Amino acid sequence: MTTLLRRSGSLVRSSRISFDGNLCLHQSPYSRVAPFHAFRLAVSRSRTYATANSPPPKKSKDEQENPAKSAKDASVAQGNPKPGKPAPGFEQLYSHASPLSPRQGDGKPSTPPTYKSSQAERNELDALFEILKRGLPRSQQQLAKQAFENMKRNGLPAEVKEILETKKKGVLDLATVARLVRISTKFIRHIAEQESEKANETKSKKRKSQKEGSESSGTFGWNGEFKFDTQSIILSLFVAYMLFKTVLPSESSKEITWQEFRTTFFDKGLVEKLTVSNRSRVRVDLHREATARMYPESPAQHSNFYYYFSIGSVEAFERKLDDAQYELGIPSQERIPVAYREEISWVNTLLHLAPTLLFIGSLIWISRRATSGGGGQSGIFGIGKSRAKQYNQEADVQTKFKDVAGMDEAKQEIMEFVSFLKEPGQYQRLGAKIPRGAILSGPPGTGKTLLAKATAGESGVPFFSVSGSEFVEMFVGVGSSRVRDLFANARKNTPCIVFIDEIDAIGKSRGKNAYGGGNDERESTLNQLLTEMDGFNTTEQVVVLAGTNRPDVLDKALLRPGRFDRHITIDAPSISGRKQIFLVHLGKIVTDENMDYLTGRLAALTPGFSGADIANCVNEAALIAARTSADKVTMKHFESAIERVIGGLEKKSLVLKPKEKRTVAYHEAGHAICGWFLQYADPLLKVSIIPRGNGALGYAQYLPQGDVHLRNVKELMDRMAMTLGGRVSEELNFETVTSGASDDFNKVTRMATAMVTKWGMSSKIGYIYFEEDDRKLHKPFSEETARNIDQEVRRIVDEAYKQCRDLLTEKKKEVELVAEELLRKEVLGREDMIRLLGNRPWEDDKEFTKFFDKDTKGTPPPPPGETLGGPQGGDVPVPGPVM
Ligand SMILES: Nc1ncnc2c1ncn2[C@@H]1O[C@H](COP(=O)(O)OP(=O)(O)OP(=O)(O)O)[C@@H](O)[C@H]1O
Numbered sequence: 001m002t003t004l005l006r007r008s009g010s011l012v013r014s015s016r017i018s019f020d021g022n023l024c025l026h027q028s029p030y031s032r033v034a035p036f037h038a039f040r041l042a043v044s045r046s047r048t049y050a051t052a053n054s055p056p057p058k059k060s061k062d063e064q065e066n067p068a069k070s071a072k073d074a075s076v077a078q079g080n081p082k083p084g085k086p087a088p089g090f091e092q093l094y095s096h097a098s099p100l101s102p103r104q105g106d107g108k109p110s111t112p113p114t115y116k117s118s119q120a121e122r123n124e125l126d127a128l129f130e131i132l133k134r135g136l137p138r139s140q141q142q143l144a145k146q147a148f149e150n151m152k153r154n155g156l157p158a159e160v161k162e163i164l165e166t167k168k169k170g171v172l173d174l175a176t177v178a179r180l181v182r183i184s185t186k187f188i189r190h191i192a193e194q195e196s197e198k199a200n201e202t203k204s205k206k207r208k209s210q211k212e213g214s215e216s217s218g219t220f221g222w223n224g225e226f227k228f229d230t231q232s233i234i235l236s237l238f239v240a241y242m243l244f245k246t247v248l249p250s251e252s253s254k255e256i257t258w259q260e261f262r263t264t265f266f267d268k269g270l271v272e273k274l275t276v277s278n279r280s281r282v283r284v285d286l287h288r289e290a291t292a293r294m295y296p297e298s299p300a301q302h303s304n305f306y307y308y309f310s311i312g313s314v315e316a317f318e319r320k321l322d323d324a325q326y327e328l329g330i331p332s333q334e335r336i337p338v339a340y341r342e343e344i345s346w347v348n349t350l351l352h353l354a355p356t357l358l359f360i361g362s363l364i365w366i367s368r369r370a371t372s373g374g375g376g377q378s379g380i381f382g383i384g385k386s387r388a389k390q391y392n393q394e395a396d397v398q399t400k401f402k403d404v405a406g407m408d409e410a411k412q413e414i415m416e417f418v419s420f421l422k423e424p425g426q427y428q429r430l431g432a433k434i435p436r437g438a439i440l441s442g443p444p445g446t447g448k449t450l451l452a453k454a455t456a457g458e459s460g461v462p463f464f465s466v467s468g469s470e471f472v473e474m475f476v477g478v479g480s481s482r483v484r485d486l487f488a489n490a491r492k493n494t495p496c497i498v499f500i501d502e503i504d505a506i507g508k509s510r511g512k513n514a515y516g517g518g519n520d521e522r523e524s525t526l527n528q529l530l531t532e533m534d535g536f537n538t539t540e541q542v543v544v545l546a547g548t549n550r551p552d553v554l555d556k557a558l559l560r561p562g563r564f565d566r567h568i569t570i571d572a573p574s575i576s577g578r579k580q581i582f583l584v585h586l587g588k589i590v591t592d593e594n595m596d597y598l599t600g601r602l603a604a605l606t607p608g609f610s611g612a613d614i615a616n617c618v619n620e621a622a623l624i625a626a627r628t629s630a631d632k633v634t635m636k637h638f639e640s641a642i643e644r645v646i647g648g649l650e651k652k653s654l655v656l657k658p659k660e661k662r663t664v665a666y667h668e669a670g671h672a673i674c675g676w677f678l679q680y681a682d683p684l685l686k687v688s689i690i691p692r693g694n695g696a697l698g699y700a701q702y703l704p705q706g707d708v709h710l711r712n713v714k715e716l717m718d719r720m721a722m723t724l725g726g727r728v729s730e731e732l733n734f735e736t737v738t739s740g741a742s743d744d745f746n747k748v749t750r751m752a753t754a755m756v757t758k759w760g761m762s763s764k765i766g767y768i769y770f771e772e773d774d775r776k777l778h779k780p781f782s783e784e785t786a787r788n789i790d791q792e793v794r795r796i797v798d799e800a801y802k803q804c805r806d807l808l809t810e811k812k813k814e815v816e817l818v819a820e821e822l823l824r825k826e827v828l829g830r831e832d833m834i835r836l837l838g839n840r841p842w843e844d845d846k847e848f849t850k851f852f853d854k855d856t857k858g859t860p861p862p863p864p865g866e867t868l869g870g871p872q873g874g875d876v877p878v879p880g881p882v883m
Pocket residue numbers: 403404405406407442443444445446447448449450451501547548549581584610611612613615
């Protein structure tokens with residue numbers, strides 16, 4: 001017997017018998033009851049056939065005539081005079097068309113009668129449940145219990161009642177037991193169905209509410225669709241792993257020693273199979289049921305759990321196992337099977353691959369970071385791609401020619417490109433060659449980019465905008481590759497406009513770099529550009545526009561006809577141009593000023609302003625108005641904005657000493673008197689001795705004498721005399737002079753030098769032009785000429801000085817008058833000057849004066865223009881062509 005027990009196979013056999021035998025503990029009628037699952041199969045099979053094929057049972061005539069009566073009779077016949085209602089939740093059981101279902105007259109299942117149970121019957125039910133339970137899987141035991149409890153509580157169905165009656169009589173045959181099992185199964189299934197229905201209902205309600213929630217909030221919730229993006233995959237993997245870890249016991253295997261293996265499992269015959277992995281580890285598979293019975297607390301009963309032990313060598317293990325089996329007397333045909341296998345450990349494999357994966361990952365990450373900052377191209381392969389931004393003609397390029405004020409000639413020139421892009425046929429028919437491109441050159445902010453955009457907007461074609469510097473990269477060959485890519489893109493999108501801003505970054509003249517060698521990368525980029533521009537055929541509607549502030553440094557090859565055929569120069573706007581630009585930008589501003597007067601006055605006040613300066617000024621005025629909580633922008637705000645743009649913010653915190661203030665006032669008065677009494681100088685518009693942000697101790701604005709294009713010697717001499725007015729006034733009114741006139745001297749010297757070396761205004765030097773080139777080490781003239789130039793410059797400045805000194809000596813009283821008034825009021829305007837000095841002896845340009853002399857509202861005439869001399873500051877008007 002001992003031997004038999006130690007044999008694992010025998011143990012299993014005996015355990016099965018005892019398990020089945022548990023069901024038969026009660027002798028008599030139950031003793032041969034088959035396990036529950038076998039009945040279940042049989043019952044469900046018979047039910048299926050019955051429900052599918054049998055017609056409802058025929059009713060007797062009496063039943064048909066009086067169904068209620070017949071039901072009552074039936075109940076009475078069963079010894080239960082008052083049939084009750086079915087137990088709640090059991091109604092449906094009878095509502096299915098099955099032979100079990102009692103039927104009403106209309107063929108619909110009727111509510112079956114139930115019978116109140118006695119205590120004895122309830123005890124019987126408990127006993128029946130105990131028997132049934134053993135044949136049920138654990139998951140169903142709870143449901144079965146619930147079914148029996150329901151019966152006890154709410155009444156017994158007729159059939160159950162019948163079975164209990166039969167049992168009472170002591171004759172419970174196999175067919176009756178089968179009936180009992182069938183009814184119980186049905187109840188259990190019914191309860192299970194109800195629960196799952198309930199669960200489904202709750203689920204669908206939840207889903208519905210989630211859906212509604214996500215729809216109403218406009219966010220995307222889970223809608224049953226999988227999105228295969230990296231983040232979802234990683235998230236799902238993580239959730240799956242966490243679930244796996246939660247559902248499965250964290251310890252799915254446990255190491256034991258050989259001794260434990262022997263005493264705990266092997267000697268007790270619990271081992272089913274051994275598996276040797278990688279010649280170092282033995283997995284022990286146990287007979288689970290037997291182990292569970294012997295060690296109820298052991299984790300070994302879980303299907304995913306196993307024990308293992310390590311071995312030194314396979315040979316030693318086999319020897320030990322043989323010895324052990326021999327000791328136990330296990331015959332060779334019943335010995336424990338041993339399998340061998342080689343396993344690959346994923347963890348080890350991953351650890352081996354980790355450095356390589358890490359390296360590749362870092363490479364990809366670095367390349368992405370390196371290129372993503374610059375303009376949207378990602379990945380190391382995107383480095384040679386063009387970074388031009390493409391503007392869509394419908395959505396992005398809304399600029400039209402009406403938004404570009406002034407520069408009528410430039411617009412005229414560029415208009416031809418628009419009509420070429422719109423109607424190419426008209427040109428091609430006449431055999432005209434279409435210009436390939438145009439270079440727009442001019443000072444910063446004069447509207448070159450704006451004009452190019454307007455060209456694209458008018459012609460309704462895609463617009464590629466790129467800056468010259470975006471071709472430049474530290475890698476060799478990237479520039480030319482980007483040029484190639486840009487033009488390839490453009491060709492795919494014909495007709496289109498390509499705009500290269502700041503083209504001088506790549507288009508600089510080759511070989512001009514005298515020092516330090518050439519820049520091969522830049523030159524190869526330029527060569528590629530030249531090639532691409534040559535590469536168009538006449539039918540390709542790609543127009544290349546380029547903008548630059550330095551047309552003088554561009555390579556000649558770039559400018560030749562066939563590439564950039566048109567050279568369009570955009571200068572700082574004239575007074576009428578400024579007026580129009582103000583008009584464009586004032587469109588968005590809330591103001592009730594008279595537009596004609598406002599734009600005229602502002603244009604007069606802003607000589608030398610570019611379009612960008614004007615846009616800035618208008619915006620600044622709106623900001624000032626907003627800061628003071630005004631409802632509209634007034635002239636005062638515009639004037640403050642102009643002052644601010646020119647001179648910077650007033651520095652009220654910087655308080656000058658009385659002596660310094662006096663010097664500044666006399667200095668400014670000197671300039672003002674010269675400007676008032678010299679015929680070709682500019683009369684004062686506004687002067688203030690409040691220091692401003694950029695280091696100037698004062699600020700003055702002079703009325704410009706129209707847009708001047710030529711200056712004669714007399715005008716230049718008057719301007720130089722006016723510029724020296726500050727210092728001369730200091731000399732005449734104080735014991736000593738200050739450093740405040742240095743910028744005046746700079747201006748005067750440059751004017752005088754230009755008169756001598758460029759404008760042929762010195763009879764001694766003659767009609768010679770000497771180019772200033774700071775990069776050249778040697779001057780382009782001899783020592784003697786240099787000496788002569790110096791003498792001539794000195795002579796001219798001395799003459800201007802004399803002229804100024806004579807005037808200010810004569811007008812010493814007036815200087816004092818103006819200076820003292822300035823000291824008192826800190827700010828003087830044109831009206832103050834007229835009040836103090838009378839009308840100017842010379843006629844001023846009406847174009848300008850009309851905006852200031854008309855000003856009867858007392859608004860101080862505002863000021864763009866010059867900043868007044870602090871120690872390092874400048875003052876005095878700047879004669880246009882001289883500078
Ligand atoms: N003629 C104009 N009409 C209306 N607005 C203008 C005009 N010129 C310039 N502006 C304003 O100035 C801004 C800057 O102009 P833009 O960028 O075209 O100058 P740019 O000549 O290309 O300057 P840069 O040479 O520095 O590139 C424009 O956005 C516009 O608001």
